[in-house]
Amino acid sequence: MTSEPKSLQTVLDEKFDTLSGKGKLLAKCILSKPDKAVFMTTRQLGAEAGVSEATVVRFVRQLGFDTYAQFIASLRDFIDHRFTLMERGRMVQPIMVSDDKELDWLVSQDITNIKAMHKRVDLETVKAVRKLLKAAPAVFVVGARLSYSCAHYMGWTLSKIRPNVSILNGSDRTAMDQMIFAPEGTVVVIVATSRYPNELIRIGKIARRQNFKIILITDSNSCPLAAFSSHVMVAPLTTIPFLGNPTCLISLIHYLLNCLASDMKDDLKAHQEKLEQAYLENDIWFN
Numbered sequence: 001m002t003s004e005p006k007s008l009q010t011v012l013d014e015k016f017d018t019l020s021g022k023g024k025l026l027a028k029c030i031l032s033k034p035d036k037a038v039f040m041t042t043r044q045l046g047a048e049a050g051v052s053e054a055t056v057v058r059f060v061r062q063l064g065f066d067t068y069a070q071f072i073a074s075l076r077d078f079i080d081h082r083f084t085l086m087e088r089g090r091m092v093q094p095i096m097v098s099d100d101k102e103l104d105w106l107v108s109q110d111i112t113n114i115k116a117m118h119k120r121v122d123l124e125t126v127k128a129v130r131k132l133l134k135a136a137p138a139v140f141v142v143g144a145r146l147s148y149s150c151a152h153y154m155g156w157t158l159s160k161i162r163p164n165v166s167i168l169n170g171s172d173r174t175a176m177d178q179m180i181f182a183p184e185g186t187v188v189v190i191v192a193t194s195r196y197p198n199e200l201i202r203i204g205k206i207a208r209r210q211n212f213k214i215i216l217i218t219d220s221n222s223c224p225l226a227a228f229s230s231h232v233m234v235a236p237l238t239t240i241p242f243l244g245n246p247t248c249l250i251s252l253i254h255y256l257l258n259c260l261a262s263d264m265k266d267d268l269k270a271h272q273e274k275l276e277q278a279y280l281e282n283d284i285w286f287n
Contacts, residue, residue, distance in 0.1 A: 007222065008071075008078040011063050022051045023059045030075065038075045042068055077222045080194040080237075109238075113248045117235040121252070129215050129231050130260050136187035136213075137164060140179065143191040144170030144200045146244040150217075151191040154253045160275065161261050161268060170199040179206045189215045191253075192223050193244060194237075201225060217249060 012027050019027060029049035030037045037045055042056045049056075057068065065071040133139060139158060143151025148169050155167030168175040170190075179188070188207040192200050196218075204225045207214050216229035219237050226232050233256070235248035261268055279285060 007081070008074040011074075015063055019059070019062065022049075022055050023062065025049050026051060026056065026059045034075060034079050038072060038079060074222075076237075077194075077220050080220070081196075081222070110245070110247045112238050113236070113245070114251050116238050117248045117252055120234060120236060121255075122233075125231055125233060126256060126259065129233065129256065130263055132187050132213055132215065132231070133158070133189075133260055134162070134263050136185060138166070138183050138186045139164065139189065140166045140168055140182060140186060140207075141189045141191070142168040142170050142175065142200065142203050144197040144203075145193075146246060147191040147193045147197075147200070147249070150193075150246050150249045150253060151189075153250060154189065154191065154217075154257065157253075157257050158260075160272065161257065161264055162271060168203070170197065170203050175199075175203060176206060179203060179210065182210065182212070185212075186210075187213045187215065189217065190225055190229070191249065192216065192218045192225055193246065193249065194219055194223075196223055196225065204228060217253060219249065 009031075012031065016024065016027060026045070026049045030045075033048070037048070040048065042060075043053045046053045046056045060068050060071045063071065065074065139162070141151045141155035141158065143149070148171070151169075152167055155165055159165040166178065168178060182188075188203075190200055190204055190207075201224055204214060204216075205228070208228045213231075214225075214229040216223065216225050216232045217235070218225065218232065219235055221232070221234055223232075233252060235252040237245060237248060264271070
């Protein structure tokens with residue numbers, strides 16, 4: 001299981017008394033304007049706080065970060081967890097010069113996020129997750145709020161690959177009932193996006209008490225469910241979304257399911273033949 005990383009707020013609270021006078025100035029500057037600091041270079045942040053660039057570098061290391069990029073990633077997580085919709089809205093850069101410019105900007109963001117996910121995919125974790133999903137007697141795929149759309153896509157597609165797949169909406173209290181009476185050996189996949197809903201955390205705790213293997217698919221290692229998940233797959237966001245952005249998660253799930261389909265071999269053919277026969281008998285598709 002993965003240990004839960006400390007939030008930037010916790011790190012600053014713990015280290016504040018040990019910081020120099022200039023370090024404390026930096027900390028106060030960052031916490032008062034996190035939405036601006038997250039986009040600053042070391043030189044810009046130093047100028048904003050009235051300290052040197054070298055002081056910024058020392059400050060970051062004193063907090064326990066190896067690089068400034070790691071510090072900014074932690075600050076991004078802090079904003080992503082704490083900021084309301086209104087605060088996120090104020091961070092969105094007004095670029096509506098024309099519709100095509102807006103499209104170019106949003107598509108460019110999605111491409112950047114998918115490339116970041118591609119670089120960070122742990123293939124050994126993917127193999128372990130595929131093995132679990134293939135062998136489990138039953139699989140529950142759970143999401144809530146925004147992440148339910150990703151969970152539904154995963155569960156629906158997974159049901160075309162293997163039997164005994166259930167899709168649960170974590171916001172529905174009956175999901176708890178189904179989890180409690182799930183068969184022994186069930187694998188639980190939880191899809192979670194930032195501003196992580198408490199209902200998903202409750203579902204995760206129930207799955208842990210049932211001794212089920214938990215696969216977490218999320219957008220950050222700071223997701224609170226990571227602490228008690230058996231495997232964690234991360235599709236990181238390089239930007240802070242205003243209204244949420246499931247593009248990267250869908251891409252990661254798509255890759256995982258295509259690999260799993262290849263693993264199923266003859267079982268996949270037999271499973272899909274049964275499905276197609278049922279579709280034909282019940283006139284499912286428009287013809």
